[in-house]
Every structure is written in C-alpha cells, then in structure tokens.
Amino acid sequence: MTILVLIAINSTWSLRSQLGRETWQTDIPMVRFITEMMEREIKGHGLKNVNLAVLASPDNNVYGRRYRDVLLVKEVRMLTRDEYQYTDNMFVVSTSSETRVRDDPAYEMHFFRKGKLVNKWGFYDSGWNLYLFNRNSR
Numbered sequence: 001m002t003i004l005v006l007i008a009i010n011s012t013w014s015l016r017s018q019l020g021r022e023t024w025q026t027d028i029p030m031v032r033f034i035t036e037m038m039e040r041e042i043k044g045h046g047l048k049n050v051n052l053a054v055l056a057s058p059d060n061n062v063y064g065r066r067y068r069d070v071l072l073v074k075e076v077r078m079l080t081r082d083e084y085q086y087t088d089n090m091f092v093v094s095t096s097s098e099t100r101v102r103d104d105p106a107y108e109m110h111f112f113r114k115g116k117l118v119n120k121w122g123f124y125d126s127g128w129n130l131y132l133f134n135r136n137s138r
Contacts, residue, residue, distance in 0.1 A: 027126070030123050030126060030128055031066055031067065031070060032070070033121075033123055034067060034093060034121075034123065034128075034130050035067055035070040035071055035074070037121050037130055038050075038052070038067070038071060038076070038091050038130070039071065039074055039076050041091075041119070041132060042076055043076070047088075047089045048088060048089070049079060049086055049087050049088040049089060050077075050078050050079065050087070050088075050089045050090070050091070051078055051079045051083065051084055051087040051089075051090045051091070051108075052064045052067060052068060052078055052090065052091045052092075052093070053084075053090060053091075053092050053093075053106065053108035053109065054067075054092070054093045054094065055092055055093075055094050055096075055101055055104045055106050055108065055109060056094045056095070056096035056100050056101050056104045057093065057094045057095040057096065057128070058095065059093070062106060062108060063081045064093060067093065084107065084108050084110070084111065085111065087111065087135065088134065088135045089118070089132065089133070089134055089135070090108070090111075090112050090115075090132070090133050090135075091130060091131065091132055091133075092109070092112075092130070092131040092132075092133065093128065093129070093130055093131075094128070094129055094131065095127045095128055095129070096129075098117060098120065098131060101131060111135055112133040112134075112135060115133045115134050115135050115136060116133065116134040116136055117131060117132070117133055118132040118133065118134050119131075119132045120132075
C-alpha cells in the first residue's frame with residue numbers, strides 16, 4: 001500500500017512539472033517561422049558568410065542545431081560553429097532584448113557586439129525573437 005501511495009505522489013509531481021514546462025523544445029511552427037525568415041533574408045539579399053547562434057534564452061543549444069538542420073534541407077548554407085570569426089552576418093535566436101543579446105558573454109557574439117542590427121522579427125506572443133546582426137559597426 002505504501003508503494004502505491006509513493007507512486008501516486010511521484011506521478012502527480014511529475015505530471016505537474018510536465019504541464020508547466022515551456023514548449024520551445026517541440027515548437028514546430030516557431031522553428032518553421034524562424035527558418036523561413038532566415039532563408040528569405042539569405043536568399044533575398046544574397047547574404048554571404050552567414051552564421052547562427054541561440055543566446056540568452058532557455059534553449060541551451062547555442063549552435064542552433066534544429067534550425068541548421070531545417071535550413072540544410074532547404075539547401076541554405078551557413079558557416080559552421082568553428083567559423084564565427086569569418087562570419088559577416090549572424091542570426092541570433094533569443095528570448096531576450098537586443099541589449100541583453102549584445103551583452104551575452106558567449107564567444108559567438110564577440111564579433112557582433114558593436115555590429116549593426118539589420119532586422120528583428122518577433123514570433124507572435126511567444127517572447128522569441130530573431131535578430132540579424134551585421135559585423136560592421138552601427
């Protein structure tokens with residue numbers, strides 16, 4: 001009987017944490033929107049030396065693997081995680097303000113702290129933003 005009570009309490013606790021968790025990990029419409037915006041900018045403006053980082057957000061994959069995978073399927077080329085020093089245009093996916101993104105201590109942002117903000121897109125009411133920074137100063 002004690003075991004059943006413990007299982008019930010554990011299940012209730014687990015269910016509560018599952019229901020309260022943010023859904024950014026599986027938000028397919030958000031991934032689709034963000035990758036479409038990146039593809040449109042890269043192809044529409046002929047951007048070269050493009051890279052991507054996910055900074056100042058609950059997503060701990062700084063490299064942005066899921067966005068890169070979708071862009072790869074669309075045949076959009078981006079520089080690798082080892083080529084940030086060669087990057088001229090960088091997309092940043094974040095839940096934070098531009099100021100906080102610029103202040104993020106991540107290496108990926110190093111070359112863009114004083115760069116020009118070319119564009120910013122918001123994803124509805126989710127709090128997620130897509131920034132496009134240019135390496136050249138403001």
